[in-house]
Amino acid sequence: MAMASCGDATPDANDTELEVAAAAGRAMGEHAAALPENSMEQQNAVLDIRARETAIRDAGYPSCADTFAIEAAKKLGLE
Numbered sequence: 001m002a003m004a005s006c007g008d009a010t011p012d013a014n015d016t017e018l019e020v021a022a023a024a025g026r027a028m029g030e031h032a033a034a035l036p037e038n039s040m041e042q043q044n045a046v047l048d049i050r051a052r053e054t055a056i057r058d059a060g061y062p063s064c065a066d067t068f069a070i071e072a073a074k075k076l077g078l079e
Helices: 015-034 038-059 062-075
Strands: none
Touching: 015 038, 015 062, 038 062
16 A cells, blocks of 8 residues: 555565564554553553654665554554
8 A cells, every 4th residue: 555655666675574564563563452442551552563663664664664554553453
């Protein structure tokens, strides 16, 4: 979805890196979703997801950051 809109001719990540990012996003999203809804624990888990997304993006991998965030959001029911 969001990755399809990236028109950069030089990709910042290969398929393996994107799949690792997707798996990490799914895992962190599942963990957050399993916590009591609207609890401090769940809010902290969501903040951890956002921090990880930012760290990935700051490391120069925007496609991986997008993939990570999209997969986490799906597990949280936000997409």
